[in-house]
């Protein structure tokens with residue numbers, strides 16, 4: 001049994017009632033048929049929505065009962081009635097999802113949900129991204145892998161409402177009872193075989209006023225679309241080059257614009273020595289000094305790059321001038337909270353582990369970019385934004401306009417990984433557009449991204465465990481991190497929901513609350529405490545395909561392997577006997593079986609195995625790591641090769657699965673991230689700036705690092721709701737690779753990624769801040 | 783301003799732009815051909831990969847003045863026309879395996895894949911793991927395994 005008895009803020013009430021699953025009571029489902037020319041419906045879940053239990057019983061940890069996903073789902077409820085589907089006369093259903101598509105497949109999944117309830121082909125459902133809609137308050141944030149969890153029921157209720165209205169209209173038209181009609185593939189058929197298409201019915205079903213109707217949803221056993229493998233709805237656009245990202249949009253007068261950025265992190269421009277000379281360069285139309293640097297606007301981005309390189313700027317230093325990895329690590333060490341191991345028998349053995357995690361860039365392949373057109377009385381921006389409401393507010397503030405005068409258009413993003421939670425590019429573009437008095441299409445140079453863009457904070461994790469007679473008596477974790485910026489709206493949600501949160505979150509700061517809402521240890525390890533402390537707000541941080549979990553899980557699973565070793569147990573067998581989470585156990589068993597845990601391997605090839613539980617789901621990963629010299633010493637130009645994961649097997653229990661093909665894609669990406677985090681990808685802070693400026697400096701997984709063998713097992717689940725998937729694949733992956741590495745080398749790495757100590761590239765110049773584009777491309781055709 | 787004439791996706795084009803502007807920006811900003819993506823501008827990420835005279839190249843690193851009237855540039859938009867079809871077999875393989883996630887890297891990945899298959903064919907062999915390991919295109923969404931499978935599949939269809 002796990003209990004917390006120390007005086008930490010996590011101490012739980014021993015006398016609390018036994019755990020019960022809050023928030024999943026039966027509720028009446030109400031939809032609205034809205035007034036309009038063709039059929040328009042909305043879902044209303046504000047009736048019957050139950051707040052989650054206010055007190056968290058002992059002994060489970062907080063996230064097992066009420067996690068970050070619940071918080072987001074619950075805070076989205078009061079406005080869910082505004083989620084609406086329209087049917088047009090051609091029989092297409094239209095839905096503007098108040099979330100952002102960044103590659104995670106939510107538009108495809110939403111179309112599947114609508115097709116399921118409405119009994120129509122998925123191809124006839126058009127899902128677009130909604131503009132910033134202030135009335136949605138907390139219901140327009142894409143993050144925490146929460147989209148499917150919070151939108152699953154509202155979307156289905158709206159679609160079921162539409163189907164009901166279509167059937168009633170058809171009944172009138174065909175002179176039949178609703179019960180005698182059947183709907184299939186977008187066609188309603190009457191008892192005599194006469195049929196009407198949804199397109200024909202869309203106008204007939206239109207209502208003159210808003211009417212509330214009660215609906216029931218298709219039961220799970222009758223699902224015909226949900227749970228089937230489905231390709232992405234934008235796949236054709238993506239492979240033909242027709243998919244439009246922000247930089248592909250044509251906005252009248254919005255010329256290419258880039259920023260000459262300071263040589264040190266968050267420095268600022270004092271003055272420009274050669275402004276008129278730069279203004280006279282070919283193609284250049286404008287130069288403007290803004291607080292983040294010196295902006296140039298030109299006919300082409302190529303001419304912007306030349307102008308950025310030519311600018312001669314006097315810079316003021318940044319807030320971390322002179323700092324480096326070691327100085328920040330020293331600061332973290334000073335901030336580490338003490339362990340409070342309760343009294344344990346004198347003979348108990350102790351395991352101590354301390355692991356450091358370096359800064360990592362969360363940049364996507366599409367760099368930060370935004371289009372802005374700011375006039376004296378209004379502003380319009382276009383950007384990939386996961387929190388458009390926050391961006392709208394911030395843009396309004398930055399250019400001095402009322403929020404209502406700022407229109408924010410959400411564009412599909414070329415990847416996010418947490419990066420696009422922030423409106424950095426949208427705000428900067430708006431400021432530049434205002435300064436120049438012209439529309440701008442702003443793009444960050446690749447070099448700007450790792451150097452000035454958001455990073456995952458540096459962190460340390462300490463674990464102390466005590467063991468006696470084959471049992472683990474205590475397990476304590478102290479996670480210490482550079483402050484994570486939650487200024488993208490999650491903070492507001494927590495504050496707004498404060499009254500509804502589990503009682504023992506009271507008194508915790510924002511970061512600690514999020515840590516407590518996400519971290520859980522899936523093992524029966526006696527007294528468990530996991531605490532967070534954060535220091536230093538000088539960096540541009542954010543979450544990166546998960547907030548704390550990949551680092552926390554990596555440290556924990558390394559510790560679990562060490563505990564098993566001390567107790568003379570096999571890592572897999574040990575986990576199976578100590579895991580208290582049944583889903584995690586099933587996942588672990590699945591990967592051990594499919595991956596052949598313990599099979600005989602050549603000398604130098606080692607297995608690693610790890611689990612992770614979060615967002616009410618579980619993942620387990622088995623990897624095989626090849627550390628033989630012929631592999632480690634492979635030569636690839638400008639690359640890090642090193643040990644290679646030759647096989648990765650991941651099992652995921654993500655609750656009810658809407659689209660298994662999409663889920664597998666998310667797991668594949670999660671494993672690629674985990675491999676990079678364990679072995680190759682980090683940013684080096686030196687003398688107040690990050691050294692990385694290229695994909696050949698920041699070593700994200702490349703083809704030569706990819707496991708030739710990959711398998712994803714989607715676990716069957718009885719859950720009624722989907723869990724989170726976007727981030728779920730990362731934590732167990734980084735942990736499994738780390739464990740394999742420790743077993744291969746016989747030494748537990750104390751710093752991640754393991755190659756951070758070797759600088760594998762020559763840093764590019766800081767003045768000018770971006771490299772020149774090569775001119776020898778035709779010598780490298782292949 | 784100097785004029786430059788070359789062929790793009792089967793048509794001759796003439797643009798008024800300085801000699802040293804890299805072709806990627808001539809395609810994207812001047813000709814509004816936005817399939818080739820920017821991911822680095824220094825011939826590293828390969829998101830801009832297109833073909834010149836049937837071979838893969840990176841227009842971010844080629845001054846427009848390097849091209850002559852006979853040079854044929856093919857971007858992802860023009861790929862199906864090279865086989866007189868609505869879709870190139872490699873694009874079909876990509877669809878079949880649902881390779882794209884965010885999709886940003888995918889035009890470059892597909893153009894690189896087609897050139898790779900042609901290259902190994904010219905060498906009289908088929909794609910090996912080492913060939914796939916040698917692809918430098920970044921996919922920050924990490925859909926590398928599906929890319930590998932789709933290339934083999936696309937090669938079989940080509």
Ligand code: FES
Pocket residue numbers: 819820821822823824825826827828829830831840841842843
């Ligand atoms: S933009 Fe051309 S290789 Fe990166």
Ligand code: FES
Pocket residue numbers: 103365414415882883884885886887888920921922923924925
């Ligand atoms: S699909 Fe997003 S970068 Fe490759």
